Amino acid sequence: MVEIGDKVLGYATDPGIRNRGASGGMVTAILAAALERGLVDSVIVLRHINEYEAVPVITDDVDEVLASAGSMHTVPVNLAKYAAGRKVAMPGKPCDVRAVFEQAKRNEIDIDNTFIIGLNCGGTMHPVLTREMLVRMYEIDPEDVVGEKIDKGKLFFRTKDGEEKAIPIDDLEDAGYGRRESCRYCDVKIPVNADLACGNWGVIGELAGNATFCEVMNGKGVRLLENAIESGYVQIEPAGEQSIAIREKVNSAMLSLGEKWSARVFTEIPEEQRINYYMEQFADCIDCGACKEACPVCTCDEDSKCTMYHSLADDYKMSMYHMVRLLHLSDSCIGCGQCSDVCPVDIPVTSIFRRFADPAQKKHNYKAGMTLERPPFLEVMLK
Amino acid sequence: MKEEIYQTFCPGCGVGCGLYIREDPEGNTSVDFMKSSPANLGKLCRFGMKVPYHYSKARTMVTGSKADIEDAIKAAAHRMADADSVTMLSVGNTTSEEHMAFCRIAETLGTRVDTGVFPLPSQITSKCGSYPEGISLDEMEKAKRIALFLDPYVQYPLIVRRLLAAKRNGAGIVAVGTKELHLADETLDIGPDRYDELGLDDKSLIVADIHPNSDPVHVKQLLDLAGRCGAKIHFMQPFINSTGVNLALKANGSMMALAQIMEDIEAGNIRTLVTLDSDPVELMPDAAAAVETLKKLDNLIVISSRASPVTELADVVIATEPVYMKAGTFMNVEGRLQENSGSGVAGIDAMSLLNGELGGKRFDYQQLHYIFMKSIGDPGTDVGDVTADKAEQMECGSVDVDNAGSSVPEGMYQLKYLYNPFMWFDQKDDNDFVLIDRKLVKKLGLKKGGMVVLGSENGKMKMRYRVENIPGGMIMTAKKIPVATGPNTIISLEGC
Numbered sequence: 001m002v003e004i005g006d007k008v009l010g011y012a013t014d015p016g017i018r019n020r021g022a023s024g025g026m027v028t029a030i031l032a033a034a035l036e037r038g039l040v041d042s043v044i045v046l047r048h049i050n051e052y053e054a055v056p057v058i059t060d061d062v063d064e065v066l067a068s069a070g071s072m073h074t075v076p077v078n079l080a081k082y083a084a085g086r087k088v089a090m091p092g093k094p095c096d097v098r099a100v101f102e103q104a105k106r107n108e109i110d111i112d113n114t115f116i117i118g119l120n121c122g123g124t125m126h127p128v129l130t131r132e133m134l135v136r137m138y139e140i141d142p143e144d145v146v147g148e149k150i151d152k153g154k155l156f157f158r159t160k161d162g163e164e165k166a167i168p169i170d171d172l173e174d175a176g177y178g179r180r181e182s183c184r185y186c187d188v189k190i191p192v193n194a195d196l197a198c199g200n201w202g203v204i205g206e207l208a209g210n211a212t213f214c215e216v217m218n219g220k221g222v223r224l225l226e227n228a229i230e231s232g233y234v235q236i237e238p239a240g241e242q243s244i245a246i247r248e249k250v251n252s253a254m255l256s257l258g259e260k261w262s263a264r265v266f267t268e269i270p271e272e273q274r275i276n277y278y279m280e281q282f283a284d285c286i287d288c289g290a291c292k293e294a295c296p297v298c299t300c301d302e303d304s305k306c307t308m309y310h311s312l313a314d315d316y317k318m319s320m321y322h323m324v325r326l327l328h329l330s331d332s333c334i335g336c337g338q339c340s341d342v343c344p345v346d347i348p349v350t351s352i353f354r355r356f357a358d359p360a361q362k363k364h365n366y367k368a369g370m371t372l373e374r375p376p377f378l379e380v381m382l383k
Numbered sequence: 384m385k386e387e388i389y390q391t392f393c394p395g396c397g398v399g400c401g402l403y404i405r406e407d408p409e410g411n412t413s414v415d416f417m418k419s420s421p422a423n424l425g426k427l428c429r430f431g432m433k434v435p436y437h438y439s440k441a442r443t444m445v446t447g448s449k450a451d452i453e454d455a456i457k458a459a460a461h462r463m464a465d466a467d468s469v470t471m472l473s474v475g476n477t478t479s480e481e482h483m484a485f486c487r488i489a490e491t492l493g494t495r496v497d498t499g500v501f502p503l504p505s506q507i508t509s510k511c512g513s514y515p516e517g518i519s520l521d522e523m524e525k526a527k528r529i530a531l532f533l534d535p536y537v538q539y540p541l542i543v544r545r546l547l548a549a550k551r552n553g554a555g556i557v558a559v560g561t562k563e564l565h566l567a568d569e570t571l572d573i574g575p576d577r578y579d580e581l582g583l584d585d586k587s588l589i590v591a592d593i594h595p596n597s598d599p600v601h602v603k604q605l606l607d608l609a610g611r612c613g614a615k616i617h618f619m620q621p622f623i624n625s626t627g628v629n630l631a632l633k634a635n636g637s638m639m640a641l642a643q644i645m646e647d648i649e650a651g652n653i654r655t656l657v658t659l660d661s662d663p664v665e666l667m668p669d670a671a672a673a674v675e676t677l678k679k680l681d682n683l684i685v686i687s688s689r690a691s692p693v694t695e696l697a698d699v700v701i702a703t704e705p706v707y708m709k710a711g712t713f714m715n716v717e718g719r720l721q722e723n724s725g726s727g728v729a730g731i732d733a734m735s736l737l738n739g740e741l742g743g744k745r746f747d748y749q750q751l752h753y754i755f756m757k758s759i760g761d762p763g764t765d766v767g768d769v770t771a772d773k774a775e776q777m778e779c780g781s782v783d784v785d786n787a788g789s790s791v792p793e794g795m796y797q798l799k800y801l802y803n804p805f806m807w808f809d810q811k812d813d814n815d816f817v818l819i820d821r822k823l824v825k826k827l828g829l830k831k832g833g834m835v836v837l838g839s840e841n842g843k844m845k846m847r848y849r850v851e852n853i854p855g856g857m858i859m860t861a862k863k864i865p866v867a868t869g870p871n872t873i874i875s876l877e878g879c
Contacts, residue, residue, distance in 0.1 A: 288431070
């Protein structure tokens with residue numbers, strides 16, 4: 001019997017899934033069980049293309065779910081938009097989960113039909129920069145890599161010949177590699193807004209590396225986990241006090257590191273320089289619209305306020321597109337970094353939007369994407 | 384039927400940006416980001432974001448009526464076999480393998496394939512790069528001084544980040560003869576006689592482009608400049624496989640510029656034209672004039688993956704699958720060979736059948752792939768991250784140039800096309816305006832939100848305008864417009 005608030009250690013019962021999946025394959029097994037027993041119609045997973053690339057797919061094929069096992073820190077996608085309009089189960093980093101909630105506030109996603117297995121996240125990395133980092137920092141041929149993990153502040157890579165090499169993440173980030181900028185200052189590491197909050201933090205002793213710590217956050221979480229247990233996909237045991245304490249300790253350490261990065265990135269800009277700051281930041285914009293398209297909380301269609309008020313023929317020093325979006329996203333930006341990733345001229349869009357949104361969100365004691373209980377402060381919630 | 388996901392490349396220019404095309408069970412397509420793509424890190428420009436609009440499927444037709452593929456191939460073969468001579472055009476909008484198939488047909492007919500780009504000069508003093516594959520885009524970031532002879536923001540947006548990186552690395556950037564660019568330290572309105580003032584040396588880079596409507600005189604001037612100062616030149620190119628087709632063709636000899644082909648059609652010297660994913664109506668600066676010229680052909684045979692104006696004019700259309708579905712490779716502007724995930728060979732099968740009908744040998748994808756790989760280097764090399772290393776070094780140096788140029792009469796203006804992906808494919812965008820200088824706004828007494836009237840021998844038209852700092856006497860536009868008669872057109876301008 002599973003109850004809300006339970007904290008358990010679990011793993012896939014199938015040795016194949018357990019070995020292939022990260023931390024005992026529990027997340028993969030729960031997703032497969034949800035699909036197989038009809039809890040959902042489809043599952044969102046990453047179809048692996050290579051060690052550095054995967055593409056989100058929506059599948060009703062249990063085998064494809066099982067084949068997706070394994071974490072990929074170098075695939076920084078956000079899955080929320082793929083859930084719209086479906087009865088679906090999905091894994092989700094905290095930013096995926098937060099985006100699902102923002103979509104739900106705007107009636108794009110039915111939260112009751114969206115089952116989310118949250119994944120603890122210390123951050124993701126850009127695939128191309130990771131390859132470059134492997135050559136320059138690790139002196140490893142990227143093609144030789146067969147696995148990676150983050151543990152105790154270090155980033156490990158395992159190669160074909162079984163060797164493992166680790167470098168402290170701080171060193172990597174000082175050299176311009178490592179986690180994406182938005183991940184560095186992210187302030188949600190355990191997805192407590194998901195239905196299940198899973199990860200390897202707190203898995204110790206004999207189970208270390210072979211099991212997942214899972215916290216049951218709500219009724220949907222209970223259904224997900226019970227379904228997986230009843231179908232024989234997953235086996236669990238209660239998490240001990242030490243496991244719980246270690247998980248919290250890791251979380252605190254990660255949050256503390258995030259705060260330091262936040263202070264480093266968001267240095268104060270004098271009031272009289274702010275307008276120039278925003279104009280200069282966006283001065284190289286080529287009006288591609290990718291930041292809107294990639295934004296997992298934007299629910300507007302192609303014709304939306306930011307695009308309709310904007311014309312390439314305008315000669316404003318900062319386009320209406322950006323001005324509208326800065327305002328529009330100030331109550332919904334979750335800082336996921338997708339806009340920065342896809343910006344073709346490398347504008348740090350996420351940090352600019354966070355800089356603009358943070359004061360307003362702090363003033364309203366509001367953190368976007370954490371709950372449906374609090375409506376957006378600039379608009380009416382549809383739910 | 385499930386959603387299909389294709390790993391492919393943006394057809395908008397020669398950068399070769401990796402992307403995903405998602406095709407839902409109803410056939411609707413959308414674009415998704417491929418962040419592991421080394422050419423673009425998943426980033427896309429405005430055209431790339433709108434690329435699903437680009438894939439309007441062509442229909443197989445014979446003399447204006449829908450036909451099945453076998454009948455269309457027979458009709459095409461009949462017309463080609465009966466023609467005195469056949470001109471074949473493939474500018475680089477499809478895979479290397481399809482291009483090689485097209486070349487096999489040319490061989491059977493005893494003719495050649497033209498890419499529409501004029502041949503480069505061969506005078507020598509020093510080596511300044513290679514063509515058609517240029518330097519790597521990473522190398523662009525390491526140049527100490529960069530002279531830009533194009534507007535990267537509008538024309539090749541994915542090199543903006545490379546130029547900005549170069550600037551962060553300490554490069555000085557000078558823009559020449561274009562509008563004021565935010566990333567440039569200075570913008571100079573100078574002619575070739577003053578290019579030595581650019582302060583370039585052997586650690587510098589000249590960035591320009593070569594396309595079917597390039598001015599060969601200007602290209603020669605740039606090569607001459609590079610030869611004098613020792614700078615490298617990187618020529619951007621407008622089509623997904625411009626580099627591949629020009630590289631493959633290098634081994635086969637001469638190339639004829641598109642304008643020359645159109646002149647020869649106009650003069651009656653070319654009576655049969657066969658195109659492979661190349662639409663002269665879209666490519667030529669004056670679309671209406673191009674239509675009239677193509678109507679003079681006895682035979683216009685179009686092999687195409689997409690519907691476009693030329694498919695409406697053609698005697699025979701052999702429709703192939705969209706580019707994203709094709710099996711095959713593309714070579715980007717830095718010489719990187721990239722491979723589609725698609726397995727479609729309908730285009731190759733159609734051309735194989737056509738070659739057979741013409742008395743040539745049939746072929747398949749694997750043979751063509753081998754031939755292409757052999758033409759660019761080691762045929763045993765795996766595809767995926769191959770950089771062509773067999774291209775000839777571009778030779779720079781003292782070049783005889785007809786430097787007469789065209790003078791702009793008093794009271795008239797020069798309308799310059801800023802060629803960009805939307806323009807090459809005449810695809811709709813929010814670009815129906817001209818760029819004019821602030822002084823001109825004052826001179827014409829224009830009001831905010833007003834219009835200007837542009838006039839040429841082709842007539843008059845109204846357009847919106849945007850104010851920019853641009854060279855005096857010049858008007859620019861990123862949209863193909865009816866008053867233009869060439870890449871540069873002398874026009875009148877009035878306020879309204």
